[in-house]
Amino acid sequence: MKEFEGQQKASENDDELILKVQKGDSYSFDLLVKRYQKKIYFLAYRMVKSHDNADDLAQETFIHAYSAIQSFKVGYSFYTWLYRICMNLSINFLKRQKFMIPESQFDEEKNPLEKETARVDPADHLANKELEIKIDKALNSLPPKFKAVLILRIYEDLSYEEIAQTLNISTGTVMSRLFRARERMQEMLKEYKDSM
Secondary structure, three states: OHHHHHHHHHOOOHHHHHHHHHOOOHHHHHHHHHHHHHHHHHHHHHHHOOHHHHHHHHHHHHHHHHHHHHHOOEOEOHHHHHHHHHHHHHHHHHHHHOOOOOHHHOOHHHOHHHHHHOOOOHHHHHHHHHHHHHHHHHHHHOOHHHHHHHHHHHOOOOOHHHHHHHHOOOHHHHHHHHHHHHHHHHHHHHHHHHOO
């Protein structure tokens, strides 16, 4: 019987689970965590480029969400709300740490570009790897507010409106920050591009 109840709850939508959490059902929150933990972890990882820090930030995101769940308005996107919490925590973390990533911390197994280039000529693979490292360095050197909009747009494929809602800024600010972030990335990658 308990297994059936667990399966039934797992198939419930976010709003149904949130209403139950707001009435004191912590198991329903566990289901929400299971539903979104990977996405939140990868969002944090893209921001901080450290597995340990991404784990901590993802955990902190859910702790913040649980403690503020009573104020969540059912009918809004729970996922977007979690994104906002995670992005704010990540941005604050980067500001506090003035975080710079040494090349030695890049996780080669998780790099999608490397997977794509695994069947390529070694010379091309080396060039792609070099470009990937340059892009990572350029991305990590952006101010957190520019990095956040770029990651949400490129890696998370969110619309301008979704980014604005997630970061609690206007759509115009999103467009402006994206423009500036892309401009800075192009400037930082110009040297590499010219050498090709």
